Amino acid sequence: MSPRLPSNESSDDATTPLNCLRIVYDKWYHASTNLTQSDALRLSASWAVGAVTFPTCLGLLQKFVFAPLQISNSNLFANIFGMFAVAVSGVIASKVMGNAWNLAKDDESVVEAAETSFLESPETLFLVAGTSVSVFVLLRGKFSSVLPSDVLTPGAFGKVNLPASENYATTSKRLQLQVIGKKNGCHSCGSRHIQGEFIADHQPPLAIVKRKTSKTKHLLYRILKFFRKKTKYHPVQQKFYPQCNSCSNVQLTYLSAVSRGLKTPRHLVTHSLSLRLYHIFTPIPLLLASAYSFCTSED
Numbered sequence: 001m002s003p004r005l006p007s008n009e010s011s012d013d014a015t016t017p018l019n020c021l022r023i024v025y026d027k028w029y030h031a032s033t034n035l036t037q038s039d040a041l042r043l044s045a046s047w048a049v050g051a052v053t054f055p056t057c058l059g060l061l062q063k064f065v066f067a068p069l070q071i072s073n074s075n076l077f078a079n080i081f082g083m084f085a086v087a088v089s090g091v092i093a094s095k096v097m098g099n100a101w102n103l104a105k106d107d108e109s110v111v112e113a114a115e116t117s118f119l120e121s122p123e124t125l126f127l128v129a130g131t132s133v134s135v136f137v138l139l140r141g142k143f144s145s146v147l148p149s150d151v152l153t154p155g156a157f158g159k160v161n162l163p164a165s166e167n168y169a170t171t172s173k174r175l176q177l178q179v180i181g182k183k184n185g186c187h188s189c190g191s192r193h194i195q196g197e198f199i200a201d202h203q204p205p206l207a208i209v210k211r212k213t214s215k216t217k218h219l220l221y222r223i224l225k226f227f228r229k230k231t232k233y234h235p236v237q238q239k240f241y242p243q244c245n246s247c248s249n250v251q252l253t254y255l256s257a258v259s260r261g262l263k264t265p266r267h268l269v270t271h272s273l274s275l276r277l278y279h280i281f282t283p284i285p286l287l288l289a290s291a292y293s294f295c296t297s298e299d
Contacts, residue, residue, distance in 0.1 A: 055272070081143075
């Protein structure tokens with residue numbers, strides 16, 4: 001519910017921010033205490049529409065904007081792109097929620113209609129966008145996590161890892177990775193429930209590390225390795241992450257094509273259906289924007 005509180009005779013006192021906030025609070029309190037069962041159902045329905053819209057927008061941006069542009073969670077400006085996606089999705093979800101409330105409202109409702117035209121104002125648009133970003137962060141979301149995952153780097157869900165070497169994971173580490181995978185999901189796509197076991201994925205991949213260390217520009221590495229064999233010197237520090245078979249196949253297909261000099265396929269994985277706590281949509285941005293619009297309209 002996002003009522004833009006219209007002015008009335010009692011709003012003449014809204015000459016200061018405190019008075020304005022008091023009037024807004026009184027109106028919202030009156031609406032909540034007189035909320036009918038029908039209003040509660042409409043409010044729930046409109047919030048549900050907004051709750052579906054927010055992650056849907058994030059998924060559409062991920063699949064049809066960022067993936068075609070090869071913008072992944074490992075991009076240098078991943079946090080900026082991710083923040084943009086969250087802000088845009090928050091604005092769209094807020095407006096959809098307000099429109100859904102209006103469509104479901106009848107004349108007997110005690111709650112005022114939601115006026116979403118104020119969202120066309122640059123100030124309120126920025127307020128909704130900024131509040132959406134703030135709520136996302138409070139729910140422990142990372143902006144890069146709403147972008148596609150690059151299978152050649154730690155993915156959007158790669159929170160926990162284990163130390164790795166050039167060898168395959170030991171039985172002990174594979175068991176630990178199963179626990180990590182069931183809790184956090186595949187580090188690339190976020191899937192928690194998969195067929196079979198999670199794979200111990202080297203990051204960076206072994207093929208890339210070996211190819212880099214085999215080039216003549218790494219002659220210094222070879223010299224140092226010759227003199228420092230006992231210290232197990234490595235030019236790249238690798239980690240183990242849990243990965244599902246599907247994402248592992250994407251990685252293997254890409255690396256195989258590169259090694260044979262073929263046209264390289266995609267190496268980005270989208271994960272629009274892997275929802276987390278930070279995908280929850282709240283009406284807070286719209287409520288703050290409506291309060292701001294009411295207060296500024298009374299100046």
